[in-house]
Amino acid sequence: MKKTRVLWLSAISCNGNTHSFLNYPYLEQFLSDFEFIYHPVLESDYSLEDITACGIACDILLIEGAISSEFQRADVAITQIIESYAQEVKKIVTVGTCATFGGIFGENDNVTGLHFDKEKRTDTFEHYFDKTISISGCPIHPEVLVNTLYAIKKELLISVDKFLRPKEYFAYTVHNGCTRNEYFEYKIDNHKFGTLEGCMFYEHGCQAPYTQGSCNKILWNEVNSKTRAGLPCMGCTEPTFPKQNLFHTKKNMGIPQNLPVGVAKRTYLTLAGITKAFTIERLEKKLFDD
Amino acid sequence: MIDKKQLKKEQIIQSALELFAAKGFYNTTIPDIALAVKMSVGNMYNYFTSKDVLAKEIIKYISVYLGQKLREINEEDISTKEKTRKIVEIYFKIASLKPEMIDYFLRIYLSNREVFKDGCEGMICVNEFVTEIMIYFEEGVKCGDLREQDFFSAFGLFMGYLGGMVFLKGENILPRELDAYIDDISHNIYKALSV
Numbered sequence: 001m002k003k004t005r006v007l008w009l010s011a012i013s014c015n016g017n018t019h020s021f022l023n024y025p026y027l028e029q030f031l032s033d034f035e036f037i038y039h040p041v042l043e044s045d046y047s048l049e050d051i052t053a054c055g056i057a058c059d060i061l062l063i064e065g066a067i068s069s070e071f072q073r074a075d076v077a078i079t080q081i082i083e084s085y086a087q088e089v090k091k092i093v094t095v096g097t098c099a100t101f102g103g104i105f106g107e108n109d110n111v112t113g114l115h116f117d118k119e120k121r122t123d124t125f126e127h128y129f130d131k132t133i134s135i136s137g138c139p140i141h142p143e144v145l146v147n148t149l150y151a152i153k154k155e156l157l158i159s160v161d162k163f164l165r166p167k168e169y170f171a172y173t174v175h176n177g178c179t180r181n182e183y184f185e186y187k188i189d190n191h192k193f194g195t196l197e198g199c200m201f202y203e204h205g206c207q208a209p210y211t212q213g214s215c216n217k218i219l220w221n222e223v224n225s226k227t228r229a230g231l232p233c234m235g236c237t238e239p240t241f242p243k244q245n246l247f248h249t250k251k252n253m254g255i256p257q258n259l260p261v262g263v264a265k266r267t268y269l270t271l272a273g274i275t276k277a278f279t280i281e282r283l284e285k286k287l288f289d290d
Numbered sequence: 291m292i293d294k295k296q297l298k299k300e301q302i303i304q305s306a307l308e309l310f311a312a313k314g315f316y317n318t319t320i321p322d323i324a325l326a327v328k329m330s331v332g333n334m335y336n337y338f339t340s341k342d343v344l345a346k347e348i349i350k351y352i353s354v355y356l357g358q359k360l361r362e363i364n365e366e367d368i369s370t371k372e373k374t375r376k377i378v379e380i381y382f383k384i385a386s387l388k389p390e391m392i393d394y395f396l397r398i399y400l401s402n403r404e405v406f407k408d409g410c411e412g413m414i415c416v417n418e419f420v421t422e423i424m425i426y427f428e429e430g431v432k433c434g435d436l437r438e439q440d441f442f443s444a445f446g447l448f449m450g451y452l453g454g455m456v457f458l459k460g461e462n463i464l465p466r467e468l469d470a471y472i473d474d475i476s477h478n479i480y481k482a483l484s485v
Contacts, residue, residue, distance in 0.1 A: 253430070253444055
């Protein structure tokens with residue numbers, strides 16, 4: 001089968017997604033189906049100068065990093081490079097939260113994602129909105145990116161949310177599949193960072209119940225996730241990323257300011273009042289005593 | 291048919307509340323309550339299988355009643371200061387019009403925890419009421435009117451104060467009617483809780 005030609009274009013980026021992608025365990029297989037006309041660290045047939053000179057045939061444009069009209073690659077404005085390839089390609093994929101929403105670099109003025117400035121739609125590349133897929137995350141999950149690229153290659157219908165993220169991976173919350181769900185259900189957060197016990201939503205800043213993503217469904221490096229390992233979810237797939245005080249749950253008079261997605265406050269409090277009445281010895285102590 | 295049974299249940303609850311207030315919880319028997327609602331003792335057990343079950347149903351009934359009143363206040367588009375006053379007002383109004391309700395809450399529910407230990411653990415049986423107080427606090431903090439603090443520190447200050455005043459009134463120690471204290475108490479509570 002003919003290889004799909006992909007351009008990986010780095011905008012304002014720390015290259016974290018590039019590195020995350022390199023952790024894809026079946027990279028060899030991937031590279032037998034896809035060909036990078038340019039990638040920042042993998043070998044490719046063309047140099048960045050060749051790319052910016054334009055006109056290289058390409059099927060998918062991957063953009064990593066936030067976008068500003070002032071930012072240049074090989075002395076050419078990144079916006080100009082995007083514009084010249086965006087017209088020709090079948091699909092554009094924003095790789096990571098910076099390329100999607102602005103992310104950490106988006107904290108600066110006039111630096112945004114391709115179509116969004118945090119939650120707000122931008123209009124610079126409005127005409128390419130319908131051909132874009134967003135893979136948010138800081139960094140992206142390599143399997144989510146690769147599986148999406150295969151779906152594009154096979155011309156499958158990709159159902160997306162309002163931020164253009166594939167529902168296949170972003171219709172879930174990170175809370176879904178977390179091994180600490182039992183502690184969440186009974187409101188037990190006696191967590192010590194890095195330990196197996198306790199839910200981190202109530203005290204330790206975990207954003208998993210209101211963050212869309214598949215971290216606990218498709219594990220990282222095929223073995224683990226932040227929350228399973230004992231670190232709170234930092235909400236890195238969301239337009240609101242980054243926030244401050246990531247290890248502390250913001251509360252108003254004891255009530256978490258951000259509740260699980262779609263749960264009304266009154267309902268949450270009613271349920272919380274009931275579950276708090278339980279005292280479950282098993283969940284109060286260490287899982288392994290020895 | 292269900293409505294009729296529910297109505298009867300509420301009549302029993304109301305009569306039991308009045309008897310508990312007048313004679314005390316332990317001095318009131320199921321036959322006393324049956325007599326007050328003109329019902330046979332046997333039929334009474336069709337509604338409540340024991341006095342302890344009745345006791346728990348009563349506290350839930352009061353919680354729903356108070357919770358509904360507070361919810362109406364919470365849903366009004368008014369400042370936290372105005373809400374504070376309205377909560378004080380409604381609490382004292384209920385204490386005046388239905389003294390047996392607040393009396394039950396203070397003298398029976400809070401003082402006879404052994405009756406409520408199975409089935410009313412934690413705040414389960416007063417959930418509706420506590421939820422609305424939580425929402426009042428949470429919204430007050432979120433809009434910048436109230437100071438962030440532990441829930442129980444704030445809850446104790448608010449409800450302990452109101453409960454204490456109603457208790458003093460019940461003991462005929464207060465020289466004036468509860469209404470006369472609304473202004474000062476609302477002011478004190480808001481001042482203590484605000485930023």
